[in-house]
Amino acid sequence: MKRTRKYLAGAAVTAAVAGMALVAGMATVSYAAPATAPHDTAGRAAHSATAAAASAPAAARKHAPTPRIVAPGERVTGAPGFELWLTPEGKHWTTPDMPEGQFRSVVDGNIDLSSPGVSLQYEGTPERVYLSGLYYGGKGTASVVEVETRAGTVAGKLIELPGRPGWGVWYATAVPDDSSWDFVSEVTVRDTKGRVYASLTRR
Structure with a gap:
């Protein structure tokens, strides 16, 4: 089956959004x-x-909630065949059609860990899409991730290495849109007070 991969990155949403924490x-x-x-x-x-x-x-x-703290190399199963693990160098993951694994570095100079940001990688089959990415540079403690798709909001999970490294990985699975795999419009990581930690917006 034909495999598709997408890689995207974006900066944080500004304080206008962050100021809406826990009011409703x-x-x-x-x-x-x-x-x-x-x-x-x-x-x-x-x-x-x-x-x-x-x-x-x-x-x-x-x-x-706070991120799940994992040891370097400890594998986390997001779905059958979809596994993720972290090392000090970055994010590693597999999918059913890429069991040899893939890698996204946090030390190659392409990511500024001092500035809030979120990345997005997605791949999979017509039945299921595996969503994941880095989050980094935000203030406070990351708590939850919300993935906005054309079909609605998908709640993902967060993992980090010990010692507050300033970055972590989010992941989720979703059913793809019939018309296109390009169905994610926004990824928002919020902190434990409900404020935006970092966000990626696609228009």
């Missing part, structure tokens, strides 16, 4: 204790509920 769904609740009812059980209950609601976002941030 949050409401401010105020409570004033009755001046003449010091033993008002309902009032104390309302106050407790307000305190719990205020602490919920902080708890959510504390338990936000």
Whole structure:
């Protein structure tokens, strides 16, 4: 079966997007204790509920997901025949029709690890596309990756080497669009606070 490979890279989305973190769904609740009812059980209950609601976002941030930390050379299976592993030099991966493996360097001078960015490689069959790439240079701790396609949003996963190297690899699988494999419009990696860590936009 004919194999197709694509390699793309892009810079981070600006702070206009990053400023939208964790706003939707949050409401401010105020409570004033009755001046003449010091033993008002309902009032104390309302106050407790307000305190719990205020602490919920902080708890959510504390338990936000982080990348899976892998040892150099440790293989991660994204799908049958689709494996990824990291070394200090970069990203390695296989697909069912490329079992000998491929490599994307982070030390060859083509990637500026000090500036936020995301790359995209995709290949596969008419039944399944294997999506993956590097992410690097963002602030904070990467948490999730969202891949926008014509069919909807695909959630991927993140892996990194120990010691906060400043880069990692994201990966996902998707069913290709009937009209074209070129169906990914955006890849966004967000940090543990919901802000954009790095992003690739294709128009």
